[in-house]
Amino acid sequence: MRLTAELEDTAVARWYRAARFRPDTARRETGGTLQRLNWHTRTRYYETLVQFLDASDGSINGLARDALAAAAGQRRPSTLYYLVSPKSPGSLAGTLRTASSSRLYERRHGERVLDLLVTETKVWSYWPHREGWLEALDDLAVVDRWLAAASLVRVVADWAVGSPPLAGAAGFTPPLAAVEDLLTLADPGPGRARADGAGGDARLAEVTGLLTTVARTALGASGVGPAFVLGAVHRRLATLVTRPPAQSEKITTDIVDLLTQLEHLLPGLSTEERRRMADELSPRLRAVLDQLTRPGPAASPDPASPDGTPPGPLDEDGRDDPGERTGGEER
Numbered sequence: 001m002r003l004t005a006e007l008e009d010t011a012v013a014r015w016y017r018a019a020r021f022r023p024d025t026a027r028r029e030t031g032g033t034l035q036r037l038n039w040h041t042r043t044r045y046y047e048t049l050v051q052f053l054d055a056s057d058g059s060i061n062g063l064a065r066d067a068l069a070a071a072a073g074q075r076r077p078s079t080l081y082y083l084v085s086p087k088s089p090g091s092l093a094g095t096l097r098t099a100s101s102s103r104l105y106e107r108r109h110g111e112r113v114l115d116l117l118v119t120e121t122k123v124w125s126y127w128p129h130r131e132g133w134l135e136a137l138d139d140l141a142v143v144d145r146w147l148a149a150a151s152l153v154r155v156v157a158d159w160a161v162g163s164p165p166l167a168g169a170a171g172f173t174p175p176l177a178a179v180e181d182l183l184t185l186a187d188p189g190p191g192r193a194r195a196d197g198a199g200g201d202a203r204l205a206e207v208t209g210l211l212t213t214v215a216r217t218a219l220g221a222s223g224v225g226p227a228f229v230l231g232a233v234h235r236r237l238a239t240l241v242t243r244p245p246a247q248s249e250k251i252t253t254d255i256v257d258l259l260t261q262l263e264h265l266l267p268g269l270s271t272e273e274r275r276r277m278a279d280e281l282s283p284r285l286r287a288v289l290d291q292l293t294r295p296g297p298a299a300s301p302d303p304a305s306p307d308g309t310p311p312g313p314l315d316e317d318g319r320d321d322p323g324e325r326t327g328g329e330e331r
Helices: 003-007 011-020 025-030 039-056 065-071 078-084 092-098 113-139 145-162 164-172 176-185 200-220 226-240 248-268 271-292
Strands: 021-023 033-035
Touching: 003 113, 003 176, 011 021, 011 039, 011 092, 011 113, 011 176, 039 065, 039 078, 039 113, 039 164, 065 078, 065 113, 078 113, 092 113, 113 145, 113 164, 113 176, 145 164, 145 176, 145 200, 145 226, 164 200, 176 200, 200 226, 226 248
Parallel strands: none
Antiparallel strands: 021 033
């Protein structure tokens, strides 16, 4: 089974397809679809919210539902409630409440309709990034969950850098699509489940916290590339997804790539930004270089014979010279 087939069948992915498209009865046999009539209304709300966040530096404080509806070209503010309310089967919250395999949404005390709109807007804004990520996984025939998870971190960082006010809204919470994707890629672990079941809440909190750090770091890293953001969460990611044994050539290539990115970034960094990076990177680089210059582990000795005697040179017949041993004695 393709890795992307799992990712295309997540609850959020199913919601997005259902919210955007409906079956075309005229092309039912070929699986044809048509865009839903209310998709334009949804996207107008999403776009209007993004515009407001851009103007308010990522805060929805002071935003009234009536004003948002008017700016989105809607006469009745109740339309927004119908679109995003958890009581609406067509909303993301409504879909996740009824999805038996997901605990991605649980109604919170004091939750507002605008909070739900922010959640959906993050998914909508992130979706083109997700589609590009899935396409790349397919094109490269990626089956390694670690590689997919590491690339997901970079994609989330790239999304955050491209949409700062939206990414920073609601405490830098990541798009639920990315959260569920990482849950899908993560190891179940002892007594834990990928998206639900025993330990599901703890795993969900781990994944959400990690991707929140990704968004926060990407926005606060002064233009540092997504690869450096991955470094900030590498250890936490390794506790979620098993990493295959690394090859020295691949590690060297990755490091050279990172250093090349850094070289291109340096001319545009201020003195203060350079100082902060130097304070962070210098000790770690020195520690790594120190380890590289130390002797590696000794080569494994030749295996001993069953009685613990190291093998001697072989004679022409392939026997252990001066003679094959049986019970420690020559024969």
